[in-house]
Amino acid sequence: MSTSPDYDYVVLGGGSGGIASARRAAAHGAKVALVEKGALGGTCVNVGCVPKKVMWNAAHISEVLHDMKNFGFTGSAEFDWSFIKKRRDAYVQRLNGIYRRNLDGSGITEVQGLGSLTGNPNEVLVTKPDGSTETLSAKNVLLATGGYPSFPPGDGVAEHAISSDGFFELEELPKKAVVVGAGYIAVELAGVLQALGSDVTLVLRKNIALREFDEIISSTLDSEMQRNGIKILRDTGGVASISAEGGKKTVNLQAGGSVTDVDAVIMATGRKPLTGSLNLEEGGVSLAPSGKIAVDDYSATSSPSVFAVGDVCSNVELTPMAIAAGRRLADRLFNGDADAKVSYDLVPTVVFSHPPIGTIGITEAQAKEKYGEANVKVYRSKFANLWYGVFDMAFEDKPVTAMKLVTAGPNEQVVGVHVIGMGADEMMQGFGVAMKMGATKADFDSCVAIHPTASEELVTMAPWGQGVQESGAKVPPLNGADVVPSKL
Known part of the structure; x- marks a missing residue:
């Protein structure tokens, strides 16, 4: 005699895509559990778009204050990094609480711990913070664990650099900062730091930032960053090594040359899907050549009853994209909408550069x-x-x-x-x-x-x-x- 599963839907990952899919499924009457080991909200809420936009707003105010004399205003203002950090962190914590209350209001069971697959496509093993384990059975499992910032190799790089996550842990504004990377995270952080008063150097492996964007974007941003005072080092091949002495860092470049007396080195050189703890091979889930989970147009993986949305599988790494994919999947699984799927075409994108x-x-x-x-x-x-x-x-x-x-x-x-x-x-x-x-x-x-x-x-x-x-x-x-x- 077979027994009914514990849940209709078990979601691994409490970020934007996972929570959106879980709540939509619960709204359709599904019994849902969500497994998360950290703060709710994922990268976007905790170390991504939300706190980044707070810092971008602060940087924008700095720019407005710089321009105010052109509109007849006089005076000056001082910036207090610790003040905005405290306010920003408190805001993020309030959002964490809102997400938890939303889960409770939707009747979703939150399970604290690290989830992984087993040989049974309808089971999830959860390792609790105290080391104990619990097995959850489900008709359907969603993998929505997101991604994490990755570091390039190099002597002292891991020891003396921070990632974009580490940027939000800085207790004070660095007087001199090096940002390494050519993507949107690199130019966003470089712009914020420069506008707030840091001496910023942007290190590019090749010639220009945002190479995948239209040339009018990349070329205009390049000239505007320089006009704002950001130093750009091109065709460096990346960072060879980082050394530290007396609280200051030296960044040595692959193509030769170095940047000295640096207070903070921020690596924004890419992100990888967070799959290492999911036990994908045992669960029968295949990876794409990119290293992300392979899915079809309907977010289905190679394992029956196992699905994936968000940065762990998508080439469009945007919060609204993960939310849309998660909701469409829940509509298909639990509301009888057999054709529900997300469109990855014509997705508007914003980069909060300067x-x-x-x-x-x-x-x-x-x-x-x-x-x-x-x-x-x-x-x-x-x-x-x-x-x-x-x-x-x-x-x-x-x-x-x-x-x-x-x-x-x-x-x-x-x-x-x-x-x-x-x-x-x-x-x-x-x-x-x-x-x-x-x-x-x-x-x-x-x-x-x-x-x-x-x-x-x-x-x-x-x-x-x-x-x-x-x-x-x-x-x-x-x-x-x-x-x-x-x-x-």
Whole structure:
């Protein structure tokens, strides 16, 4: 006589994807347990997007204070790192409590410990903090354990550098910091530290940061980081070793040269999926060549009844992506929606660099490769935000906002939108909706612009506005302060 499983759904991992899927399943009437050994909320809440945005906000205020004299304000303000750290950490703890109350309110059983698979696809072994174990049986198991920052090899690297996680443990603002990496985490942390007063050096293994982004993004960010005072070391091959003496560190580079008298070295050189403790081989779960868990379009792994969402399996490592995948999976498993699956196409993305970046779709280079160069038309615009209109400086010395629309086909369907500049983070969501609906350049042109805003540039580009059409006449960019109210 068979016995019923303890649960309909056991979720390993209390991050964004795991909690979202667990709560959606419980809303459909499933009996759910969630296994987590650490703080609820995962990377995003504890050492990722949430505390990072708090620090980005602090950095933005520093920039505003720097600019205030241009608007008639006088005076000065001092920054207290310990104050914002205390406030930030308290906010994260409140979020941890909210997540726990949400689990309780959804009727989900929280199990403290480290979960792993067994030879039975319907079982999970939980190792408790005291070393004891408990076996949970379930109709379905979800792996949502996320990822962790990885360090490159090198003498003294592990001993004398910190990861992006360690950034949030810093008790004071480093006077001199080295950030190693070319991805979004590296440029975000470099920008925050510089804006708050650190002397920052960004170490790149190759030539430029954000190489996978459209060239208008990577090149503009590169020049803006340098304008802000960040030193960029290029084609270094990475870090060879790090030594420390008297509280100061020396970073030695593969290509030669070094950075001395450094207070903090932050490694932002990549992340790996957190799979080591899951006992995947015993559980019959296969890995993709990337080292992540292999899943199909429906989040199913190679083992029956075992699924995966989030950074442990996805190439789109974004919190909203994990949440969407987890919810669609729960809809399919527990609400009879057989076709429920998440779409990984046209996912809007924001990088909280200085200036911020918003992007969706494919790059110009990708579009030309996919559709053929003759079938791609590109629209560009570079200008100074109206914020800088009253600044007593030459136009060429003002911070740049850059935009690009990438279109394909005879109807000029918009296949890429790329923006860098003040407000880029807040304007991208609406354009993401438009692209999901198949918007064309004509649709953008037909929308009356909101003036005066930076986003109006995206709907007033050449031939109607001041932007530059790749195949058309080259119109000089205008100062954003001088843009006329209507160009239609």
